[in-house]
Amino acid sequence: MSKGLPKREDDYSQWYNELVKRADLAENSGVRGCMVIKPYGYSIWEKMQGQLDQMFKDTGHSNAYFPLFIPKSFLSKEASHVEGFAKECAVVTHYRLKNSEDNKGVIVDPEAKLEEELIVRPTSEAVIWSTYRNWIQSYRDLPLKVNQWANVVRWEMRTRLFLRTAEFLWQEGHTAHATREEAEEETVQMMNIYAQFAEDYMAMPVVKGLKTETERFAGALETYCIEALMQDGKALQAGTSHFLGQNFAKAFDVKFASKDGGLDYVWGTSWGVSTRLMGALVMAHSDNNGLVLPPKLAPIQVVIVPIFRSEEELQAIEEKAHEIMDQLNPLGISVKFDHRDTHKPGWKFAEYELKGVPVRIALGPRDLANNTIEVARRDTLTKEMMKLDEVDVSKAIPALLDEIQANIYKKAKDYRADNTRKVNDWDEFKKVLEEKGGFISAHWDGTAETEEKIKDLTKATIRCIPLDQVKEEGACVLTGKPSKGRVLFAKAY
Amino acid sequence: MSKGLPKREDDYSQWYNELVKRADLAENSGVRGCMVIKPYGYSIWEKMQGQLDQMFKDTGHSNAYFPLFIPKSFLSKEASHVEGFAKECAVVTHYRLKNSEDNKGVIVDPEAKLEEELIVRPTSEAVIWSTYRNWIQSYRDLPLKVNQWANVVRWEMRTRLFLRTAEFLWQEGHTAHATREEAEEETVQMMNIYAQFAEDYMAMPVVKGLKTETERFAGALETYCIEALMQDGKALQAGTSHFLGQNFAKAFDVKFASKDGGLDYVWGTSWGVSTRLMGALVMAHSDNNGLVLPPKLAPIQVVIVPIFRSEEELQAIEEKAHEIMDQLNPLGISVKFDHRDTHKPGWKFAEYELKGVPVRIALGPRDLANNTIEVARRDTLTKEMMKLDEVDVSKAIPALLDEIQANIYKKAKDYRADNTRKVNDWDEFKKVLEEKGGFISAHWDGTAETEEKIKDLTKATIRCIPLDQVKEEGACVLTGKPSKGRVLFAKAY
Numbered sequence: 001m002s003k004g005l006p007k008r009e010d011d012y013s014q015w016y017n018e019l020v021k022r023a024d025l026a027e028n029s030g031v032r033g034c035m036v037i038k039p040y041g042y043s044i045w046e047k048m049q050g051q052l053d054q055m056f057k058d059t060g061h062s063n064a065y066f067p068l069f070i071p072k073s074f075l076s077k078e079a080s081h082v083e084g085f086a087k088e089c090a091v092v093t094h095y096r097l098k099n100s101e102d103n104k105g106v107i108v109d110p111e112a113k114l115e116e117e118l119i120v121r122p123t124s125e126a127v128i129w130s131t132y133r134n135w136i137q138s139y140r141d142l143p144l145k146v147n148q149w150a151n152v153v154r155w156e157m158r159t160r161l162f163l164r165t166a167e168f169l170w171q172e173g174h175t176a177h178a179t180r181e182e183a184e185e186e187t188v189q190m191m192n193i194y195a196q197f198a199e200d201y202m203a204m205p206v207v208k209g210l211k212t213e214t215e216r217f218a219g220a221l222e223t224y225c226i227e228a229l230m231q232d233g234k235a236l237q238a239g240t241s242h243f244l245g246q247n248f249a250k251a252f253d254v255k256f257a258s259k260d261g262g263l264d265y266v267w268g269t270s271w272g273v274s275t276r277l278m279g280a281l282v283m284a285h286s287d288n289n290g291l292v293l294p295p296k297l298a299p300i301q302v303v304i305v306p307i308f309r310s311e312e313e314l315q316a317i318e319e320k321a322h323e324i325m326d327q328l329n330p331l332g333i334s335v336k337f338d339h340r341d342t343h344k345p346g347w348k349f350a351e352y353e354l355k356g357v358p359v360r361i362a363l364g365p366r367d368l369a370n371n372t373i374e375v376a377r378r379d380t381l382t383k384e385m386m387k388l389d390e391v392d393v394s395k396a397i398p399a400l401l402d403e404i405q406a407n408i409y410k411k412a413k414d415y416r417a418d419n420t421r422k423v424n425d426w427d428e429f430k431k432v433l434e435e436k437g438g439f440i441s442a443h444w445d446g447t448a449e450t451e452e453k454i455k456d457l458t459k460a461t462i463r464c465i466p467l468d469q470v471k472e473e474g475a476c477v478l479t480g481k482p483s484k485g486r487v488l489f490a491k492a493y
Numbered sequence: 494m495s496k497g498l499p500k501r502e503d504d505y506s507q508w509y510n511e512l513v514k515r516a517d518l519a520e521n522s523g524v525r526g527c528m529v530i531k532p533y534g535y536s537i538w539e540k541m542q543g544q545l546d547q548m549f550k551d552t553g554h555s556n557a558y559f560p561l562f563i564p565k566s567f568l569s570k571e572a573s574h575v576e577g578f579a580k581e582c583a584v585v586t587h588y589r590l591k592n593s594e595d596n597k598g599v600i601v602d603p604e605a606k607l608e609e610e611l612i613v614r615p616t617s618e619a620v621i622w623s624t625y626r627n628w629i630q631s632y633r634d635l636p637l638k639v640n641q642w643a644n645v646v647r648w649e650m651r652t653r654l655f656l657r658t659a660e661f662l663w664q665e666g667h668t669a670h671a672t673r674e675e676a677e678e679e680t681v682q683m684m685n686i687y688a689q690f691a692e693d694y695m696a697m698p699v700v701k702g703l704k705t706e707t708e709r710f711a712g713a714l715e716t717y718c719i720e721a722l723m724q725d726g727k728a729l730q731a732g733t734s735h736f737l738g739q740n741f742a743k744a745f746d747v748k749f750a751s752k753d754g755g756l757d758y759v760w761g762t763s764w765g766v767s768t769r770l771m772g773a774l775v776m777a778h779s780d781n782n783g784l785v786l787p788p789k790l791a792p793i794q795v796v797i798v799p800i801f802r803s804e805e806e807l808q809a810i811e812e813k814a815h816e817i818m819d820q821l822n823p824l825g826i827s828v829k830f831d832h833r834d835t836h837k838p839g840w841k842f843a844e845y846e847l848k849g850v851p852v853r854i855a856l857g858p859r860d861l862a863n864n865t866i867e868v869a870r871r872d873t874l875t876k877e878m879m880k881l882d883e884v885d886v887s888k889a890i891p892a893l894l895d896e897i898q899a900n901i902y903k904k905a906k907d908y909r910a911d912n913t914r915k916v917n918d919w920d921e922f923k924k925v926l927e928e929k930g931g932f933i934s935a936h937w938d939g940t941a942e943t944e945e946k947i948k949d950l951t952k953a954t955i956r957c958i959p960l961d962q963v964k965e966e967g968a969c970v971l972t973g974k975p976s977k978g979r980v981l982f983a984k985a986y
Contacts, residue, residue, distance in 0.1 A: 038557055091587040
C-alpha cells in the first residue's frame with residue numbers, strides 16, 4: 001500500500017482526492033474551482049485525445065476553433081439553453097485594469113465597461129450556430145461535421161478534481177444535416193464511438209441509453225449517454241450525444257436550399273466528453289497502491305528498474321535494458337528505464353505502482369547471470385520470472401499488455417454485473433441503495449414527478465433508459481403505476 | 494488569378510484579408526476581435542502544433558494545463574508584468590445571469606459579484622509561478638520544463654485575422670532552473686527551435702536576435718526573437734523566448750534548496766509562438782492565385798483531379814488514381830482524390846490553387862491511354878507530363894515535394910536578401926523605408942530615446958539586435974552618436 005494514501009474502503013472520497021494529487025494527475029489551483037492538470041495527468045489526457053481525435057477523423061469530422069466568449073444576446077436566443085446555463089457562468093464585463101488612486105494596486109477601470117457582457121463559453125452551441133448561419137446555404141454544404149477541442153467554464157459551487165471543476169477541457173462536436181434521420185444517425189454513431197473508446201481504451205464498461213426529459217441537455221430533443229459504474233457503487237456519466245432537432249437552426253435562422261428547391265431548417269447534433277473521463281479512469285480501476293492504468297492509455301507502459309550496488313553493475317544492466325527497449329520500442333511500446341541513483345529500487349517500485357504503470361521489469365546482477373527478468377503486473381500485483389532463453393520478449397510483453405488490458409476490463413465488468421440489481425419493491429429499492437449502491441434496474445411510471453420524488457427521497461437519479469431495454473409490463477417501483485420497461489437508477493457523480 | 498481575390502500588388506492588406514477568408518482559413522466572428530478558425534485553417538495549425546510539440550518533447554518538455562483565470566492579485570505581484578498587460582485584458586466580475594424584471598431577457602445578477610476579479614489569461618506566468626512555488630523545493634525538482642497549449646486573450650482595439658486578435662491560440666513554455674547559465678541556455682535553445690521550425694517547416698527564413706529593452710517582454714531580463722520579412726516589406730515577429738532571471742521566482746517566492754545546502758531563488762524562462770504564425774505563413778509565400786503552402790505543412794500535399802465525361806471514364810481513372818495513392822500513402826504523403834461530379838475540373842484547379850495544395854495531378858482518358866499524368870506545381874504554376882513507364886511515382890512525387898519545399902524557402906530568402914539594406918544616412922533611411930520597405934541594417938546609439946524618436950518619425954522599430962551582429966564602429970543613423978554595431982529596423986506587423 002502506498003505510504004500515506006488513504007484506504008479506498010475507509011474513505012473512498014478521500015482516497016480519490018489524495019490519489020489524484022499523489023499520482024501527479026492534478027491539483028487544485030489558487031483560482032477558485034479551477035484545477036492544474038500536472039504533466040503526468042496531462043500525458044494521459046493526451047493519449048485519450050489522440051485516440052478520440054482519430055476516431056472523429058475516421059468518421060469524417062474536422063477540427064475547428066470558435067471564440068471563447070459568447071455575447072449575452074447570443075446565449076439568450078435559444079430559451080431553454082440560456083435557462084440551463086445562465087445560473088453558473090463567468091461574465092466578462094470590463095476590458096481594462098488601471099492603477100488605483102492611491103497607486104497601491106490595480107483596479108477595474110470603470111470607464112472600460114463593455115457595451116454587452118460576454119459569457120465565457122459553458123458550451124459552444126450559441127456561437128457555433130451563429131457561425132453556421134453563414135456557412136450553410138445549400139444541401140451541398142451539408143453535412144457539416146465539426147469538432148472543437150477547447151476549455152469551457154461552468155461556475156460550479158462544489159468542485160472536485162476532474163469530476164466537477166469550474167473550468168474543464170473537453171471536445172464538443174457540432175454537426176448539421178439535411179434530414180432528421182441523418183442527424184439522429186450521427187447522434188447514435190457518436191454515442192457508439194464514446195462507448196467503444198470507454199470499453200476498448202479505458203477498459204471501462206458502459207451502459208448506452210437515453211436520458212429522461214429532466215436530465216436532457218438544455219436545448220436538445222434527445223440526449224444519449226454512456227454511464228459507467230465506479231468502485232464505490234456510484235454511477236458516472238462519461239459522455240453525452242445530443243439530438244438537437246431544429247432547435248438551434250430555428251434560434252439562429254440556419255436554413256438550406258434543399259435538392260428539390262425547398263428551403264428548410266437544418267437538423268443538428270452536439271456531443272462531448274471532457275477531462276471528467278480522467279476521474280472516471282481513476283475511479284474505475286485504481287486500488288490502495290495507487291493508479292491502475294489500462295495499457296492502451298498508459299504514458300509509460302513498461303518501466304525497467306535496475307537493481308545495482310555499483311556503477312559497474314549498472315552498466316551491465318543498462319546494456320541488457322537497452323536490448324529489451326530495442327525490441328519493444330519499434331512495436332510502439334513506451335518503455336522507461338529508470339537508472340536514477342538518487343532513489344532506491346523499493347522506492348521506485350512503490351512510485352510506479354502509484355503511477356499505475358502496467359508492467360514493471362526488475363533487472364539485477366543475478367538476472368544477468370541467469371538471463372532472466374522479473375516481470376511484475378500492476379493489475380494483479382503478481383510477479384513472474386521470465387527466462388529469456390525460452391521466451392521472446394518482443395512477443396511476451398505485448399501479449400502481457402493485452403492480457404492486462406483485458407483483465408482490467410473484465411474486472412470492471414464483473415464488478416458492474418455484481419452490482420446491478422433488479423428491484424421491484426420500494427423498501428428494497430431504498431435498502432439496496434443504502435447498503436449496496438450500484439445500478440438498480442427498476443420500473444418507473446415515466447413521469448418527471450416520480451423521478452423527482454425518488455431523487456428527493458433517496459438521491460438516486462435515473463441514469464438512463466438503456467438502449468437494450470426489454471419490453472416488459474411492470475409496476476413503478478414508487479407509485480405502482482404501469483410501466484413498460486425497466487430504467488437504470490443510481491446515485492451518481 | 495483566383496476570381497475576386499484582390500491583387501497583392503494593388504492592395505496587400507485587402508489581398509491578405511480576402512485570401513484568409515476565401516481559402517477557408519479563418520473569418521471574423523460575431524464576437525468583437527475574436528476569430529473563427531475554419532476547418533482547413535485549423536488543419537494547418539494542427540500540423541504546426543504536431544511538429545512543434547514533437548520538438549518540445551524531444552528536448553525534454555512535458556505538457557500540462559493551468560487555469561484560464563488569473564486573480565487580479567496574482568497578476569499584480571510582478572510590477573512590470575501587470576503594467577504590461579493591465580491595459581488590455583478581459584475582466585470577469587460576476588458568476589451568474591438572471592432573468593430581467595420584465596422577463597424579456599437575461600441580465601447580470603448584481604448579487605453574484607466576485608470578491609476578487611479574475612483576469613482571462615493574457616499569458617500565464619503569474620498563475621504558473623504561483624503553482625511552481627509548491628512544485629519546487631530542492632535542486633532535485635529542477636529543471637522543471639513545462640509547456641501548455643492554450644487560448645489567451647489580449648483586448649486589442651485594432652484586430653486582424655491571425656495577426657492580431659483579442660483571443661488567440663498559442664503554446665507557452667515555462668521552465669525553472671537551478672542556475673542562471675542553464676536558464677539562459679534554455680532561452681537560446683527555444684529560440685533556435687523556433688527558428689528551425691520557421692525555416693525547415695514554414696520555409697520562412699528568420700533573423701535571430703535580441704529585443705531592445707523597450708520591446709522586451711513585461712517582466713523579462715532579455716527577450717530573444719525570430720523576425721521574418723513579409724512580401725510587402727514589413728517585418729513580423731514570429732516567436733519570442735524570454736530569459737526571466739529571478740523576477741518571477743522573487744515575485745512568487747519560489748526558492749530551492751541547492752546541492753550545497755543553500756537556499757536560492759530559481760531562474761526562469763518563458764517562450765511562445767501563436768496562431769500568428771498562420772498569418773506569417775500566408776504572407777510569406779502566397780500569390781494572386783491564392784495560398785502557397787510548403788509541402789511539410791500542407792494538409793493535402795497532392796490532389797488528383799479526374800477529367801471525365803462519363804461514369805465509365807471516371808471508373809477507369811479512379812482505378813489509376815488509387816494505384817497512385819497506394820504508392821504515395823505509405824510514404825506518409827496525404828493525397829486527395831476529388832471525384833465530385835458537382836464541380837468541373839477547371840473549378841477544381843482554381844480551388845486547389847486557392848488552397849495552396851503543392852502538387853496537382855490531372856488524369857484524363859488520354860493519360861490512361863498513354864500511361865501519363867499531368868503534374869502541376871503550385872509554387873511555380875508550371876506543369877509537366879510524367880510518363881509512368883519511365884518514372885517511378887513513389888520516388889518522383891516525394892522528390893518534387895522536397896524540391897517545392899526548398900524552392901519556396903529559397904524564394905523567400907532571395908526576397909529577404911534583396912530587401913535588406915545597409916543604410917548610413919538619415920535621409921536615405923527615410924527614403925528606403927518609404928519607397929522600398931524591407932529590413933534596414935543601421936547603426937543606433939543604444940538609447941531608448943533615439944529608438945522612440947525614430948519610431949515617431951518613421952513608424953519603423955528596431956526588430957532586433959541580430960545575434961550575428963558584426964562588431965563595427967559607426968555613427969547612429971539619427972543622432973550620429975557612436976555605435977558598435979548595426980541593428981535591424983523595419984515597419985512591422
